[in-house]
Amino acid sequence: MPKFIKLYVKYVDAVNLKIGRAVMYMIFVMMAVLLFSSITRGVFGVSFLWIVEVAQMLLAAYYLLGGGYSMQLDSHVRMDLLYSRWSPRTRARVDAATSAFLIFYLVVLLIGGISSTEYAIQYNQKNYSAWAPPLAPIKIVMTTGIALMLLQAFSMFFKDLAKAKGESLT
Template structure:
């Protein structure tokens, strides 16, 4: 594979790995928010109007920012009817085809996310709850998460094409790091 592709795969994978490992600790912040809300409601009879919505926003950020890392780690669910019976090259070509469909979907999702974020920023869009927070910050985070997933999908496409051709980009990445890349 050309050096630019191996560098792309290396940098996107590294960036998404860092983001994913940082975001995975967000679960503890969500637990803290919900625990605080529960104690406030039961012990002090002071329910919080913002806790559930903050938790929902954090959960959306958690799975959208962590989606690219989950893809990289192979943690998404795959339905296997025929897949395990195919050769590695056939699996690689099928994976490349399906990742192309995902790239088209994520491209449409990113376009909608950018449009929705622009609207939220321009008009100061707020949630229709009693707390009524501005929606632009979470929409920015969500759109960024979709963008990271799109970058990771392209990286995965390159890996699948390389695997179908009998080349491992993991070995190529190691040679690029040593300075002996293609």
């Protein structure tokens, strides 16, 4: 494989590794927010309008920013009817071929995310709720997560292509 592809894979993997490991701890922030909600509601009889929406936004950021990391670790869901019986090179060929569908999906998702983010910024879009938080920050995070997954999908494609040829990129 050309040197620029090896560098691309190295840097994309490094970025997704660092972001994925950092975002992994966001689950504790979400748990703290929900625990705060339970305590204030159960003990003090006070409920806050913003808690559920903050938890939803944290969850969206958690799984979208961690998507590239999940792909990198090969911990995503795979339907394993025949896959486990194939040789590593056959798996790599099939993975490289099916990567095209994933990349197409992520490109369409990214285009929609960019459009939606631009709209949210331009018109100061707010959520239709009593709290009415601005949606631009979470849409920026979501679009960033989709972009990171797209970059990682290309990295996985290059790794699978190299493996199918009997080479290694790492």
